[in-house]
Amino acid sequence: MSTSKLVDGTFLKRLVIINALVPALILAWDGYHDQLGVNAINFLIRTTGLLGLVFLTLSLLITPLRRLTGWNLAIAPRRQLGLFGFFYIATHFLIFWLYDRDGSFGDTLGEIIARPYLWFGFGALVLMIPLALTSLDTMITRLGPKRWKLLHRLNYVIVPAGVVHYYLLVKSDVRQPVAFGVVVALALLVRAIWHYLDLRRAAAKQPTVLSVKKKFWSGEMVVARIFVETHDVKTFRFVMPDGSALPFEHIAGQYLNIALMIDGKRVNRSYTIASSPTRSHYVEISVKRAPDGHASQFLHDQVTEGMRIKIGAPAGKFYFAGHGERVVMIAGGVGITPMMSVARSLTDRCWRGDIYLLFGVRERKDVIFEHELAQLQQRFPNLHVEIVPSSERGRITKEIVQAFVPGLSRGPVMLCGPDAMMTAIRKILVEIGVPDGEITQEAFVSPLQVIEQVPGEIATGEAANVQFKRAGKGTDTSELTILECAEACGVNIPFECRSGICGQCKTTLVSGKVTMDVQDALTSADRSKGVILACQARASNDVVVDA
Numbered sequence: 001m002s003t004s005k006l007v008d009g010t011f012l013k014r015l016v017i018i019n020a021l022v023p024a025l026i027l028a029w030d031g032y033h034d035q036l037g038v039n040a041i042n043f044l045i046r047t048t049g050l051l052g053l054v055f056l057t058l059s060l061l062i063t064p065l066r067r068l069t070g071w072n073l074a075i076a077p078r079r080q081l082g083l084f085g086f087f088y089i090a091t092h093f094l095i096f097w098l099y100d101r102d103g104s105f106g107d108t109l110g111e112i113i114a115r116p117y118l119w120f121g122f123g124a125l126v127l128m129i130p131l132a133l134t135s136l137d138t139m140i141t142r143l144g145p146k147r148w149k150l151l152h153r154l155n156y157v158i159v160p161a162g163v164v165h166y167y168l169l170v171k172s173d174v175r176q177p178v179a180f181g182v183v184v185a186l187a188l189l190v191r192a193i194w195h196y197l198d199l200r201r202a203a204a205k206q207p208t209v210l211s212v213k214k215k216f217w218s219g220e221m222v223v224a225r226i227f228v229e230t231h232d233v234k235t236f237r238f239v240m241p242d243g244s245a246l247p248f249e250h251i252a253g254q255y256l257n258i259a260l261m262i263d264g265k266r267v268n269r270s271y272t273i274a275s276s277p278t279r280s281h282y283v284e285i286s287v288k289r290a291p292d293g294h295a296s297q298f299l300h301d302q303v304t305e306g307m308r309i310k311i312g313a314p315a316g317k318f319y320f321a322g323h324g325e326r327v328v329m330i331a332g333g334v335g336i337t338p339m340m341s342v343a344r345s346l347t348d349r350c351w352r353g354d355i356y357l358l359f360g361v362r363e364r365k366d367v368i369f370e371h372e373l374a375q376l377q378q379r380f381p382n383l384h385v386e387i388v389p390s391s392e393r394g395r396i397t398k399e400i401v402q403a404f405v406p407g408l409s410r411g412p413v414m415l416c417g418p419d420a421m422m423t424a425i426r427k428i429l430v431e432i433g434v435p436d437g438e439i440t441q442e443a444f445v446s447p448l449q450v451i452e453q454v455p456g457e458i459a460t461g462e463a464a465n466v467q468f469k470r471a472g473k474g475t476d477t478s479e480l481t482i483l484e485c486a487e488a489c490g491v492n493i494p495f496e497c498r499s500g501i502c503g504q505c506k507t508t509l510v511s512g513k514v515t516m517d518v519q520d521a522l523t524s525a526d527r528s529k530g531v532i533l534a535c536q537a538r539a540s541n542d543v544v545v546d547a
């Protein structure tokens with residue numbers, strides 16, 4: 001067996017775990033045999049603190065090491081290093097609290113307040129708690145990769161705070177804390193320089209084949225054709241009622257929102273636009289029939305050609321902007337829809353880069369767009385497609401990914417499919433060495449509840465005044481939403497779906513009353529704080545909004 005096969009991510013993780021446990025075991029052994037010296041508590045506090053700082057510093061050095069050496073496997077044990085750092089620092093504090101301060105809360109708190117070096121040490125420990133709690137892969141999906149990454153940047157504060165704590169604590173010989181300080185400062189400096197260079201490089205890159213425009217449209221479209229794709233997926237093609245071109249521009253990967261009236265109740269759902277933005281006269285969505293699903297069952301069983309459907313589009317930030325020389329897409333099941341739009345769009349435009357599409361399905365009969373993909377592959381040799389039915393080959397593994405995409409160590413990689421699949425693949429990609437920030441994913445999560453249709457309280461023709469407090473602007477309206485009022489008087493409220501789903505347009509109602517057709521994006525905490533969805537809210541009387 002070759003060395004590279006022996007030294008894989010699992011090996012490195014185990015190596016770190018074993019090495020990190022050794023000092024703890026030695027300390028426990030020495031403690032048990034009363035061999036910790038005359039000032040045992042002090043020795044334990046110092047040693048665990050030092051060990052914690054060593055592991056945290058090592059975790060900070062992983063990315064520079066990987067980037068400088070190109071050794072992507074180095075990333076594998078980073079989490080273990082961070083967790084052991086937390087373990088030793090938490091133990092350091094517990095010993096201090098239980099033995100040095102006799103377990104007294106008041107005494108410990110008094111000491112922390114009185115001694116500046118403890119401000120830094122205790123502060124670092126508190127900041128480490130959310131990182132430790134969110135260290136599992138499932139938390140990446142729950143928080144969303146962006147928020148998770150942002151949270152874990154706290155490490156850039158925690159480690160320097162630990163070094164300052166150590167420096168202030170050591171009264172005479174400061175060589176060791178200064179050495180830590182130099183290493184940490186260099187690691188942070190290198191990262192800051194890389195970050196700056198990456199930003200400059202990204203800014204310098206002009207969109208090659210696609211550009212991002214954000215003009216939202218909503219209105220009625222006609223179901224022109226319905227295609228049966230598989231035993232449980234149908235494609236719906238929508239056109240404008242008058243046959244004109246689409247009134248909006250979308251980017252491959254974005255989605256649209258549809259509003260259906262099902263049994264007198266309004267149901268809002270999002271569906272990826274599977275067709276290519278190069279097709280200017282229609283959009284298509286491909287919908288999988290969800291068992292007992294309200295909207296998908298309705299679309300499959302009740303919607304017929306010629307029907308009019310209320311649509312809002314485009315929305316979403318999951319797209320490929322056409323940069324670089326390669327795009328890798330990994331889809332599971334109906335998660336193929338955004339990838340299909342990208343593949344269709346890039347081949348339509350004869351994009352020169354390599355397009356890799358790895359498509360996991362349960363069984364052969366679940367493969368959507370099989371014939372079209374085969375045909376596109378014949379015509380475009382730069383499109384590489386591999387279908388992995390789990391009934392025949394099992395789930396998508398690291399080996400499958402590596403064999404399919406040669407030399408994969410950079411993004412962009414797009415993921416779309418069931419949550420568990422995306423979490424597993426993301427982990428594989430990071431292990432292979434793809435930077436987490438170069439992986440994007442889309443979850444097909446929609447609210448479960450059906451929305452009762454709530455007629456606005458304000459009768460058409462009765463004007464109410466809408467004031468935007470911070471902008472100092474206002475307007476009278478009889479039927480516009482708060483978002484439309486804001487747009488009418490030039491007040492900027494961010495938005496995305498305009499369907500009450502994404503929550504981008506959350507804003508606070510200062511006074512007055514509004515009605516909202518859809519409130520899916522609001523939590524009960526939002527409601528209690530007077531937060532409204534500007535895209536859904538209509539004034540019932542004169543209102544003041546914090547915008």
Ligand SMILES: Cc1cc2nc3c(=O)[nH]c(=O)nc-3n(C[C@H](O)[C@H](O)[C@H](O)COP(=O)(O)OP(=O)(O)OC[C@H]3O[C@@H](n4cnc5c(N)ncnc54)[C@H](O)[C@@H]3O)c2cc1C
Pocket residue numbers: 255269270271272273285286287288289290291292293294295296297316334337338442443444445446447448449
């Ligand atoms: C950005 C985005 C893009 C999407 N793109 C696509 C796409 O291209 N194609 C596609 O098919 N889908 C897509 N979806 C998913 C789509 O929006 C719907 O969520 C999906 O069609 C299911 O909706 P439904 O109304 O049929 O099912 P729902 O009624 O919402 O039910 C969903 C599932 O949950 C179960 N369920 C319902 N109520 C409950 C309950 N109270 N407790 C437990 N389980 C319950 C149902 O049995 C069903 O299996 C996308 C979602 C998003 C957010």
Ligand code: FES
Pocket residue numbers: 494495496497498499500501502503504505506521533534535536
């Ligand atoms: S814009 Fe998405 S909820 Fe209002």
